[in-house]
Amino acid sequence: MATPNELLAQIADVGVDGKRGGYSRHVFDRAEHELRDWFTEQARARGMEVNTDANANLWAWWGEPGPDAVVTGSHLDSVPGGGALDGPLGVASSLAALDRLRAEGVRPRRPLAVTVFAEEEGGRFGVPCLGSRLLAGTIDPDRVRELRDPTGVGFAEAMRSAGLSPEGLGRDDEALSRIGRFVELHVEQGRGLVDRQRPVAVASSILAHGRWRFRFEGQGDHAGTTPMDDRRDPMLPASHLVLAARQAAAGVEGARATAGRMVPTPGGTNVVASTVDVWLDVRSPFEERTRELVLALSETARARAADEGCRVEITEESWADTVSFDAALRDNLTEVLDGAPALPTGAGHDAGVLAARTPSAMLFVRNPTGISHAPEEHAEPDDCAEGAVALARVLEHLTEGERS
The missing domain is CATH 3.40.630.10 (Zn peptidases)
Known part of the structure; x- marks a missing residue:
């Protein structure tokens, strides 16, 4: 046995x-x-x-x-x-x-x-x-x-x-x-x-929990020759999303929000990324609170992307009540x-x-x-x-x- x-x-x-x-x-x-x-x-x-x-x-x-x-x-x-x-x-x-x-x-x-x-x-x-x-x-x-x-x-x-x-x-x-x-x-x-x-x-x-992919699109460029004011760097709004997720979830009882994966493209050390994908996992005891949290984070992502001259595409990859x-x-x-x-x-x-x-x-x-x-x-x-x-x-x- x-x-x-x-x-x-x-x-x-x-x-x-x-x-x-x-x-x-x-x-x-x-x-x-x-x-x-x-x-x-x-x-x-x-x-x-x-x-x-x-x-x-x-x-x-x-x-x-x-x-x-x-x-x-x-x-x-x-x-x-x-x-x-x-x-x-x-x-x-x-x-x-x-x-x-x-x-x-x-x-x-x-x-x-x-x-x-x-x-x-x-x-x-x-x-x-x-x-x-x-x-x-x-x-x-x-x-x-x-x-x-x-x-x-x-x-x-x-x-x-x-x-x-x-x-x-x-x-x-x-x-x-x-x-x-x-x-x-x-x-x-x-x-x-x-x-x-x-x-x-x-x-x-x-x-209740789900996974969302946020794809931030900007302009790839040279890290050494592109002035800071001329950049459309998707890493900035992506980073804002990671921080915003932690802060937003802390304000909702029982909620959890995690950015466990971030993938920049092309991913070079001396390259301004052209796209950055962030996967967000969000959970809470109630479906409506989970959805509201994701909606608020989506609005934040769109606003920060616009500030940087980027765009963001948001895809729901899975959901469970x-x-x-x-x-x-x-x-x-x-x-x-x-x-x-x-x-x-x-x-x-x-x-x-x-x-x-x-x-x-x-x-x-x-x-x-x-x-x-x-x-x-x-x-x-x-x-x-x-x-x-x-x-x-x-x-x-x-x-x-x-x-x-």
């Missing part, structure tokens, strides 16, 4: 990022391919049937696939330079939970599956939760096929190179009809459990887990996408530092083990498992 940390140790060398630190594992790249092979091998070793759906999501079934199934799992991809647990802990814990159920002689009376969703982080193609969004039909498959990564490779091309066909992308009613309940375990991305002295929590909600997880399922799991606390989160998840289609829930494993999306992300091995035990109890309960 494997523990989550023993399983994670098997993939500890996959996708190590020597430049950023941590891990860079992106959909359809070599590291992600190795992780998918690892999961397939682990699932088949447990006698599970494994298949890949039309949206590149992996499914492993304990017993025959069927309706009203209980599904668990997470993702294996990462942000650039991410931690070891964000995503993989949920997958490893799912396998460990199944090991525990079998060791204890539990036989599910409902179908049980583990899934691995593709491109949850959006680390390669910019849109988070692509696999679950496609499955649920909340994103246009034609748009997804046209997405490009930072090197210019298109999603469709990358999918074909991985041996999969992009022609079948889109809502999968057959797969959706099988999911009766979905439960995702995840490392906590915050410090809500530290003061509660509990290793595991149940999720209550996810903040506030998610309130199924209250009955949440309360049920809280009871099963002996009064585990309920916590909101500012991080998006595949469970949040599926929550609009089927009763969904999340379990969080304590993170003593609260750091995530960085190499310092951490959870104690004992807490990870407790998370797998909690997930096993939840799965036994939801599948109405019988003990032999």
